Structures are given as structure tokens and as C-alpha cells.
Amino acid sequence: MASLLSTFSETFDRRVAVVSATAFTFGLLVRSLFVPGKHAYIVPSPLTTLLPKLSAEERSKLPYPPDSLPGARDVDSPYGSIRVYEFGPEDGRKVLLVHGISTPCLALGGVAHQLADKGCRVMLFDLFGRGYSDNPADLPHDLRLFVTQVLLALASSPLSWKSFSMVGYSFGGGISAGFSSYFPDMIENLVLLCPSGLIRARHISRTSRIIYSEGIIPEPLLLSLVKRRLKTPLYPPKPQKDGDKIGASAAVKAEVPIESNSTAVLSKKHPNVTIDKAIVHQVDHHVGYVPAFMSSIRYGPIMQQHALWGRVGETWNGRSAESDKVHKVLIIAGESDSIIDAAELREDAAAVFGAAHIDFHVLGAGHDVPVIKPEEVAELISQSL
Structure with missing residues (x-):
């Protein structure tokens, strides 16, 4: 009897194992059929969502x-x-x-036209x-992307x-x-205009952390606040005092201080277009703009980029050692910039690139x-090429 029970038990255990394995495999198969994996989610631009609906004349009148x-x-x-x-x-x-975080490349249209007029091929x-x-x-909008x-x-x-000069704004x-x-072997010259990357941590207050961190306030509300802020007049907000209590709306306003000049000619073909109107146009007609x-x-190269910048400094130092010419990074800052402090930028850039390898200029602007x-x-860029 004991032998019979033992045999029955072993047979039963094997059958249970087979049934369990079969059920598990079947479950995986069903899941693969009915539960989709992660797919690319691409939000189309106004190129496909707006332009096909407009006439040539209407397109020419867009911001x-x-x-x-x-x-x-x-x-x-x-x-x-x-x-x-x-x-x-x-x-x-x-x-x-x-270009920068909130504008299309139109913001650099004036500089691009000037360089092309000086004989450069620009992109x-x-x-x-x-x-x-x-x-x-x-995908996270980080440096890798x-x-x-x-x-x-x-x-x-x-x-x-294969080789070119690179100009980065903000x-x-x-x-x-x-x-x-x-x-580094692709870059002949590097030009940084009011660049992000080395913003000091002390400038990232409680205000900014509301935006930098996920989960603090509901995402739909945060996106709504950012959208509203990007459509307001583009003037930098007054700085908050350390003891102030900051709400979500104030956080957005402090994080998105954008200065503009409506008289600047950015497009030769459409000389009346302005950056502030172009930004509002993006908010209204590009569904993927505010999430981007x-x-x-949250994820872009805004601060704590010292290690990567240091690698650039090593490259420029090596190039200088191999030739009679001292290779420098051209940096242009705004005297009244409310986002990038010119004095701090000069000090921090000298620390990572080496003081001998920066050509620093401050212009009267924000x-x-x-x-x-x-x-x-x-003109400064042309002289550095």
C-alpha cells in the first residue's frame, strides 16, 4: 500500500507540474497576444496637424x-x-x-543669416x-536624445x-x-551663447524643485500651469525671497523667465515674425510642445555638467599642445541676463575649460x-572660426 501511495503521489506531482507549466506557458502566450509591449509614441508637429489645412497665404501669415x-x-x-x-x-x-529650450530654431535666424552672409554654410x-x-x-528629453x-x-x-563649428544657445x-x-574630432570650434549646463545648485530653489520633480503636483495641473506661463508676456519675474512660500504657479513663472525683443529681424523673408509670438503659436498648435x-x-543638460565640459577642456588643451595656436571656446553672455549670471559663468567655465582656453565676452543684453x-x-563667431 505504501508503495502504491508513493507511486500515485509521484505521478500526481508530475501531472501537477506539467499542468502548471502548460498553464504558465499558455498565460505568457495569451499575454503576448493581448497585452502590447512598449511602443514609440510620437506626437506630430503642426507640419502634419495644421499646415495641410491652410492655404499658401495663410501659411505665410503664421507666427x-x-x-x-x-x-x-x-x-x-x-x-x-x-x-x-x-x-x-x-x-x-x-x-x-x-537653439534654446522654449523657442524653435527661428530664435537663431538672425545669427544664421549673418553667418551665411559672411560665407558660412549654416544648419x-x-x-x-x-x-x-x-x-x-x-522618451526622456535628455542629452542622449x-x-x-x-x-x-x-x-x-x-x-x-564630418567636421564643423557648433554654436549652442542657452x-x-x-x-x-x-x-x-x-x-570632439567633429568639432572645429565651440561657441556657447548664455549656455545652460553649469548653473549653480544654489540657484535651484524650492521654487524650481516643484518643476524638476515628478509627483509633487498632478501632471495635468503642472502642464496647464506651464502652458499658461508660456503664453504670458515674456518678461522675467521678480526673484523670490528665501522665506517665501512658493505655489505651483509661482514655480512655473520663476522657471520660465524669457526675455525677447519684438523688433529683432529673425527671418529675411518674413521680417515681422517674433519669438514671443512663435512661442505662443507652439503652445496653441503643437500638442507635443509643453510635454517636451x-x-x-527635468532631464536635459541644465546643470551639473562639469564632467562633460571638463572633457571638452582636455580636448582643447591637447589641441593647443599639438600646435602653436591656443584653442579656445568662445563664450558670449548677457550683461543683464536674469537666468545665466555672467560672472559665475566666466568663473565656472574657466574652472572646467581652463582659463587659457576661453574667450569670454559680455554684451549689453539679457x-x-x-x-x-x-x-x-x-561677428565674434566669425572671428573665432
């Missing part, structure tokens, strides 16, 4: 007309479509310009979620962009310095230096 700059092309990629502009003499010195593109570029909303976008834009050119400065640290802005605030002083900025 950011699709032909604002010469040489426009739309580059298809796994991350969505990318709007790229490329113009100037084909045999000219190549210059890639990367600009709208960062993901801005202007006429789609937003790969399932934007470095990839730079490579995609370069690869789309009919010309060879958030684009952080991207440009980061790109240069990983691809928020993701860039954070919008390249927007309102394109001639002066382009």
Missing part, C-alpha cells in the same frame, strides 16, 4: 511660417520628423546652430517637440559634415558642450543676446 528660413527639409526618423534648415555657400565654413533644426519637429513623447537628433540632422545633409549650449565631449519643454527641464544682437554675435 512661424514654414519657409521662415532658406533650405528647409523635413527628415523622417524613428523618433519622428525633424525640421532642418541648411543654407549658405556649399564650400563655406560649416556652422551648426542649436539649424527644431529640437524635438518644438517648431515643426515631432515629439517622441515616450538630443545628441542623437544632432547626428540625424547632420546625416540628412547632401554635403559632408539649453542648446548644454547640448553642444555635451555633444562636443563625445564627438517639461521633459527637457538672455536674448543672439536674438537682439545678431550682428555682434555673428
Whole structure:
């Protein structure tokens, strides 16, 4: 009897194991059929959601007309479509310009035109979620994403962009310095205009942490507050006192201080377009814009980039040692910039690049230096090439 029970028990255990394994396998199969994996979620830009509905005349009256700059092309990629502009003499010195966190590349249109007039071949593109570029909303908008976008834009050119000068403005400065640290052999000259990347931690107050951190306030409410802020007049808010209690709305206003000058000519074809109106247009017509802005605030190269910038300094130091010329990073700051403190930037840039390897200039403007002083900025860039 004991032997019979033992045999029965072993047979029963084997059958249970087989049934359990079969059920588990079947469950995995059913899950694979009915529960989809993670797929790319690309939010289309006004290129496909708005422009097809408009006449040529209506398009020309947009705050950011699709032909604002010469040489426009739309580059298809796994991350969505990318709007790229490329113009100037084909045999000219190549210059890639990367814009800031809240504007389309139109903000650098004045500088780009000036450089092209000086014989340079220039390229600009709208960062993901801005202007006429789609937003790969399932991905964090961090340095990795934007470095990839730079490579995609370069690869789309009919010309060879194996080496070029890189100009980064504000958030684009952080991207440009980061790109240069990983691809130093491609960069002939690096120019940083009021760049992010080295903002000191003491400037990141409780106010800013509301935006930088997820989960503190509901995401829909936060997105609504940011959207509202981006549509208000673009003047920097008054600084908060240390003891003040900061609400979510105040946090957004303090984090998005944007200066503009409505008289600056950014587009030769459409001289009346302005940055403030272009931003409002994005808010109203690019569904992926505000989420892209928020993701860039949270994950982008805004602060604590000292290690990557230090690698650029090592590259420039090595180049200087191999030649008679001292290679320098051109840095241009705004005297009255409420976002990037010129004195702190000079000190911190000298620490990471080496004082001998920076060419530092302060112009009489705010954070919008390249927007309102394109001639002066382009002249300094031209001299550094």
C-alpha cells in the first residue's frame, strides 16, 4: 500500500507540474497576444496637424511660417520628423546652430543669416517637440536624445559634415558642450551663447524643485500651469525671497523667465515674425510642445555638467599642445541676463575649460543676446572660426 501511495503521489506531482507549466506557458502566450509591449509614441508637429489645412497665404501669415528660413527639409526618423534648415555657400565654413529650450530654431535666424552672409554654410533644426519637429513623447528629453537628433540632422545633409563649428544657445549650449565631449574630432570650434549646463545648485530653489520633480503636483495641473506661463508676456519675474512660500504657479513663472525683443529681424523673408509670438503659436498648435519643454527641464543638460565640459577642456588643451595656436571656446553672455549670471559663468567655465582656453565676452543684453544682437554675435563667431 505504501508503495502504491508513493507511486500515485509521484505521478500526481508530475501531472501537477506539467499542468502548471502548460498553464504558465499558455498565460505568457495569451499575454503576448493581448497585452502590447512598449511602443514609440510620437506626437506630430503642426507640419502634419495644421499646415495641410491652410492655404499658401495663410501659411505665410503664421507666427512661424514654414519657409521662415532658406533650405528647409523635413527628415523622417524613428523618433519622428525633424525640421532642418541648411543654407549658405556649399564650400563655406560649416556652422551648426542649436537653439534654446522654449523657442524653435527661428530664435537663431538672425545669427544664421549673418553667418551665411559672411560665407558660412549654416544648419539649424527644431529640437524635438518644438517648431515643426515631432515629439517622441515616450522618451526622456535628455542629452542622449538630443545628441542623437544632432547626428540625424547632420546625416540628412547632401554635403559632408564630418567636421564643423557648433554654436549652442542657452539649453542648446548644454547640448553642444555635451555633444562636443563625445564627438570632439567633429568639432572645429565651440561657441556657447548664455549656455545652460553649469548653473549653480544654489540657484535651484524650492521654487524650481516643484518643476524638476515628478509627483509633487498632478501632471495635468503642472502642464496647464506651464502652458499658461508660456503664453504670458515674456518678461522675467521678480526673484523670490528665501522665506517665501512658493505655489505651483509661482514655480512655473520663476522657471520660465524669457526675455525677447519684438523688433529683432529673425527671418529675411518674413521680417515681422517674433519669438514671443512663435512661442505662443507652439503652445496653441503643437500638442507635443509643453510635454517636451517639461521633459527637457527635468532631464536635459541644465546643470551639473562639469564632467562633460571638463572633457571638452582636455580636448582643447591637447589641441593647443599639438600646435602653436591656443584653442579656445568662445563664450558670449548677457550683461543683464536674469537666468545665466555672467560672472559665475566666466568663473565656472574657466574652472572646467581652463582659463587659457576661453574667450569670454559680455554684451549689453539679457538672455536674448543672439536674438537682439545678431550682428555682434555673428561677428565674434566669425572671428573665432
